[in-house]
Amino acid sequence: MNLNAVAKKAGVSTATVSRVLNDLDVVKTSTRARVLKAAQDLNYHPNLHARSLARGKSRTLGILISNMENPFFFDIFRALESAAHARGYEVVVANTDYRSEQLLSSARLMIGWRVAGLAAIVSEMDADLVQVLTDSRIPIVFYDVGTPRKNITTVRVDYRKGMKNGTDGLEGGREAARELLGSGFHPTAIICVNDFMAVGVLRELREQGIRVPQEISVTGFDNIKLAEFCSPALTTAHIPREQIGQIIFQSLVPDPEKEQLTGREIVIEPELVVRESTGPVRNTRAAAGNHGKLVAD
Amino acid sequence: MNLNAVAKKAGVSTATVSRVLNDLDVVKTSTRARVLKAAQDLNYHPNLHARSLARGKSRTLGILISNMENPFFFDIFRALESAAHARGYEVVVANTDYRSEQLLSSARLMIGWRVAGLAAIVSEMDADLVQVLTDSRIPIVFYDVGTPRKNITTVRVDYRKGMKNGTDGLEGGREAARELLGSGFHPTAIICVNDFMAVGVLRELREQGIRVPQEISVTGFDNIKLAEFCSPALTTAHIPREQIGQIIFQSLVPDPEKEQLTGREIVIEPELVVRESTGPVRNTRAAAGNHGKLVAD
């Protein structure tokens, strides 16, 4: 089923069918109606490959994600998708499952599809891939890795680098807390790299009979659901996934009306969410939480 | 960057470049090497749209999912993808977010891409969509909805229909247990439609001081992670996502060597996973658990 069949059935040329299907309002109303009916009757669906090929440009974005099961990544994907749809773009997603060969082959696939832009929300990132992507001339966004280039934008969250590679996980947090307290050092606050760890810390403190936040304050990072429902509810840094998705779209598909992000490093400032695990806040400015303020150099 | 550029650089025709890139081993080794180098130097990536168009058929499968965040659906996706990769197919996924307009537009997109097959793991399913899919002549698989047709295969899990629309959720399970026990009826077993409910039931029983499984046995359905880690560990029906993914692939891309599934209704038989929440099993056959035996009429 192709344009030609529709054209024939409607008694017009393929050019006219194409015009109708693309809403080029130069077509006479009666002709238009006839074409539409023919398309309907034939159950016609335009071949998108032919379309892309003829147009020479696409309105499809690609996104590579290490693990779609991770709610944090998933939220970013969803935000990107919704921004894209709002502007008439599609987004196709590839789950790399933390495997770098998979990442590479997915990237090639996307390039082969000539996507208009590509976002990589992945941690496994090797030199080969970066080279391939850089050479592709396709607008790229990396999340939390890489450095900006002509066609490469990076988005990263502003947390202290030193914390990134420490002990991790629920058990890890608990153990770290035990060691910390065992060392005789008695802090007034424990700041964890993510909410999982923080919950582990909370548990250990509870078992040692240390009250939170009266004796020690605890904070997490990410603002996952669990943070809200544990006891005491966790004070944490909220990372604005919604905004990250929008920024990614904006970097990939620049809007002349808006600030140009492409090729830069975008730093996301988390918002502090104060709950029960911390004492009264003195720094009013931080507590007010400037909503994921964007800092771009 | 196109075939022509590579051909020119290598001093051959586009036909030869195409042969090399498609591994048609009729090309002289030296020529082949020259072409490969040219492609490499030019950072050439074949345009997949042109390819699909010329070939007239694709090796891409589509999958529509209501909610990718749901581990159960996600597992099916992953299984399908791995089966597909093993046979040289790609799979592109669309998350419909439980919205039927989104489902419809994603379906159209897939049809426009001329996917070789389409799987719909969705609950929101209206007549329009079914019509569009049926008319498309593309091989389709529905999970847990719809009825078989010429090009439509259905996969469903064999659970008692009556249980499907009952009370649901953790709280629901707890409440149901309370009512049940309050009614004076004292069963020897409670069989829940899913693991969530079962965990709720367990909690209620514990509060009422009823020992599981000594006084009452409890079973769930799905075998989610939580089932393994709650106390007592839950006896449940495991639904073989891995197998479901393979069956979907097999229905979409029939293998002449294997059983033909296309256009039929495939019934998945869950496997019983016996843990601590049930008493000793008398039915040895069930306990042995015939691994998700496939029942196709």
Next chain:
DNA sequence: TTGAAAGCGGTACCAG
């Protein structure tokens, strides 16, 4: 307002 025809970037058949 409409039609004819030249691509878009590959594939595959037919010659040589």
Next chain:
DNA sequence: CTGGTACCGCTTTCAA
């Protein structure tokens, strides 16, 4: 073993 060349289905001038 390699080249020439009709397509594949759609978009987009250019003319009429």
